[in-house]
Amino acid sequence: MHDQATRRQFLGLAGGAAALGAVPAVTLRPAEATPAMLAAAIRNVVGGAVVRTGKVKLDVPPLVENGNTVPMTVSVASPMTADDHVKSIHVFNEKNPQPNIGNFRLGPRSGRAQISTRIRLADTQKIVAIAQLSDGSFWSASVDVVVTLAACTEEVL
Amino acid sequence: MAAALINVPKRAKAGEIIEIKTLMSHIMETGYRRTATGEVIPRDIITSFSCRYNGVEIFHAYLFPAIAANPFITFFTVATESGKFDFEWIGDEGFSETASASIAVE
Numbered sequence: 642m643h644d645q646a647t648r649r650q651f652l653g654l655a656g657g658a659a660a661l662g663a664v665p666a667v668t669l670r671p672a673e674a675t676p677a678m679l680a681a682a683i684r685n686v687v688g689g690a691v692v693r694t695g696k697v698k699l700d701v702p703p704l705v706e707n708g709n710t711v712p713m714t715v716s717v718a719s720p721m722t723a724d725d726h727v728k729s730i731h732v733f734n735e736k737n738p739q740p741n742i743g744n745f746r747l748g749p750r751s752g753r754a755q756i757s758t759r760i761r762l763a764d765t766q767k768i769v770a771i772a773q774l775s776d777g778s779f780w781s782a783s784v785d786v787v788v789t790l791a792a793c794t795e796e797v798l
Numbered sequence: 799m800a801a802a803l804i805n806v807p808k809r810a811k812a813g814e815i816i817e818i819k820t821l822m823s824h825i826m827e828t829g830y831r832r833t834a835t836g837e838v839i840p841r842d843i844i845t846s847f848s849c850r851y852n853g854v855e856i857f858h859a860y861l862f863p864a865i866a867a868n869p870f871i872t873f874f875t876v877a878t879e880s881g882k883f884d885f886e887w888i889g890d891e892g893f894s895e896t897a898s899a900s901i902a903v904e
Contacts, residue, residue: 752815
């Protein structure tokens with residue numbers, strides 16, 4: 642009787658482990674941002690505000706050979722005057738270990754709402770750029786990028 | 799040790815929008831890589847980059863491990879008056895570097 646109980650427990654545990662096993666590479670990449678983390682990171686920035694699509698242009702090559710250094714340019718259509726300018730630009734990703742890429746603070750003295758940098762991408766994924774305007778509205782653009790050689794996965798010898 | 803590369807136009811017309819390019823040499827260790835023996839390499843990144851134009855901050859970037867090694871950042875500003883740009887990078891392990899460039903505005 643007692644034996645059967647433990648056997649049932651064992652099978653239950655094994656079943657649970659098998660279900661976990663269905664998610665590949667859990668042990669290889671313990672930290673991976675999920676779409677839920679992406680949504681949470683965006684919510685941290687925008688609060689409850691509505692994020693509309695448009696105004697923002699996100700330039701990233703659609704096919705990336707090396708995820709360790711990917712050129713990225715974000716520009717926002719804005720006159721950049723004292724009354725109407727971009728306050729900040731926030732860039733997020735879906736599948737790197739962390740959902741944030743960078744936050745950039747601009748102002749009317751920027752003249753042009755455009756920033757460029759080089760980023761790392763750990764996987765084929767979606768990148769989202771969100772701009773906050775001086776009137777408090779949020780605008781976004783997203784791009785899907787295919788990465789053939791991922792960043793973060795190589796070992797250091 | 800660390801070296802900054804700054805590209806600011808030497809002169810500009812008043813009101814002209816100029817592009818500023820900056821590069822700081824830094825490993826930007828993500829904190830997610832492991833050595834061959836399995837130990838996690840601690841995070842070592844630049845977390846903050848700012849630019850002041852005659853003392854007033856005109857641009858500030860907050861960086862994460864997803865920024866590639868040797869952070870290269872370009873942005874724009876309106877050339878308002880002759881003076882100096884001060885750049886500052888701050889990061890983990892007490893990393894702090896500054897650089898400056900001057901501009902003549904006609």
